[in-house]
Amino acid sequence: MTTLKYSSQAVSRLYFLGAMGLFLGQILFGVALGLQYLVGDLLFPAIPFNIARMVHTNLLIVWLLMGFMGAAYYMIPEEAETELYSPKLAVILFWTFLGAGALTILGYLLVPYATLAAATGNDWLATMGREFLEQPLPTKVGIVIVCLGFMFNISMTVLKGRKTAISMVLLLGLWGLTLLFLFSFVNPSNLVRDKMYWWFVVHLWVEGTWELILGAILAYLLVKTTGVDREVIDKWLYLIVTFALVTGILGTGHHFYFIGLPGYWQWIGSVFSALEPIPFFMMTLFAFNMVQRRKREHPNQAAVLWTVGCAVMGFLGAGLWGFIHTLSPVNYYTHGSQITAAHGHLAFYGAYVMVVIAMISYAMPILRGRECNPRRAQSVEMWSFWVMTIGMAVMVLALTGAGILQVWLQRIPTEGAMGFMQTQDQLRFFYWVRLGGGVAFLIGLLMWLGSFFVTAGEDEEPVGALARA
Amino acid sequence: MKKLQRLDLVGLGLLLATALTWAVGESGWLRSAGSASATLILVLALVKGAGIALDFMELREAPQLWRWFVLGWLVAVVGLIAAVRVLAGG
């Protein structure tokens, strides 16, 4: 029976379960959206496309945040070599977060958005109506409170314990995440400035502070599963996050090309964002290198697969697919097209979805009292990795094709360019393929969730310090 | 002491190359002739860069990888600048 090194790590289980549940919800809505692309009035007027989309993206963000929080609650006590400052606070915050999130989603689905806005004080301080930041004011305030409470809890834990490179980088990333969210309350009436501040949240999250979180979690998983010297891993981590910040901060400029900001951003944004793939490439090298130099064969091979897979897919999705449309002369034509959607999906999946899955894959067995899942369960889990990843790959390739055709028909011609709706009609084939990929992804997700319930085969040897499930 | 003297000679050479670059710039040769003068300027930049890389950065005695990275960077960047000029008809 494997027990947790620190009993307060157990609070992370709540967060992981919450994350997994919301992940499932997100993908169900995702498949619905994929269908709505093809059957335009599907679910109309009960759940119009824009509402379904809001639910899909908001669920993604909330479950990823829950995943990060769970990861932090699991990692920090072990890294700091001391119990969590307040497990009770962590539990209270979880239910607060989950409750607020659920209420918000219900609000989106059951109440007309304008009514929701009027009822929740949007007239007093307008923060609604922007992509990913559609939450009513009380929800936004709730997120700040939950995040601050969470940051207080883990910061106090680190302060009273050992400080490691991993925990310091994780803290830095999470503090950055929390403070940058405050920009979601800044909503100037000037549309140009409004969009500029919006990117302070979105870009500096996913191409800034979240990369620190990603690096720290990957480093932690590599320490645990490969047994490579911490010093080696620490040095890699510092380099990766340095490169991420050096390229990512001024790289924000790649969102400032055509929104009304001065033209020099086209130059600054292009140069610096062109280099943004480098930290992701380093993460790939890092993961492969550490696994090659491993000093042990960790029994949880599924977790190792997710970890290395995350580094690779993150590089492909964020690095490569990001690079293809980051230069301003290219972005001029591809801005806001299906290319953008392709990049967004592969990047989020590869970098952030997979790292949370990897963390859960590693930690959940231990939280349930064993070093790893039974061999049969791991087998199902590893299959789910391939089904999800290939499903996503199909989606992204389809959307890339759709995007290329869209740009060709709608953006490039200097005269006689096809209009938006007419172009969409030409893309239906790609949307069907994407839907197929999406359904495969859902199946993969169900497989992954199911793998936690797969018991050991009768003939199986116990793996590690395994208790028969 | 040999190593230090080499450093001084390299330093002197670099200053002379700079003076030459400046002289070409001042002379107006570039305005009239174009490519011969430009080539000289770029070659001088390459040579100066190599001096800094090999002697000041001590890459001469460093592992090959880094020596070739820095020298390669010099060749690539100067080469690309030259290529861009040629392609534009300069």
Added chain:
Amino acid sequence: MATARAAQQHGRLPFPKMNPPSSLPAASPAPELRGDLAMWLLIGIEMLTFGLMFVVFAVARTREPAVFAAGQAVLDLSAGALNTAVLLAGSWAVARGVHALRAGHTRGGAAGLAGGALCGLFFLGSKALEYAGLPGGEQDLSENTFFLLYFMLTGFHVMHVLAALLMLATLAWLARDGRWSRGDAHAPETVAAFWHMVDLMWIVLFPLVYVLR
């Protein structure tokens, strides 16, 4: 590696001397990268960034030759050349300083590093005068493509000169107690590598922006 360095400190090659140096070439010690590997990786990404900007500048110039020619005409070529000389002098001082520290000479070493920092300071002052001396109305980043890229390149470079000189000055101050003249000059070598990179970037920047048309 450690024995080679120890041998170097005592002025000996890490091999027994068999013949007088004039008749046989000295056996070469194992290749060694001077300065921390982490710094070299940083140098690598800096070089990529600057290199990218240089090529961008060259391409932009071919698209607007008149604008670039007009812009270049108001730049002070002599100041640029002087700046080049100053940075080179700084590099020489820093290189001499590092060698001195390795040979155990504390004062010479600290002086070399300080000299480099001073050259950096001179460079910054000269740059400030240069920026200020540009004809009024053309000092804006968005005036035209030439000035946009001119300020981007030189501004980015200036920030690196500042960083380098601060590091050199700090190390020059700390070196006075002899901590790096006892056989381990790793920290000064690391900072020196960064300074040399900054100099190297200017070596390309100066002809590209100030001289070539």
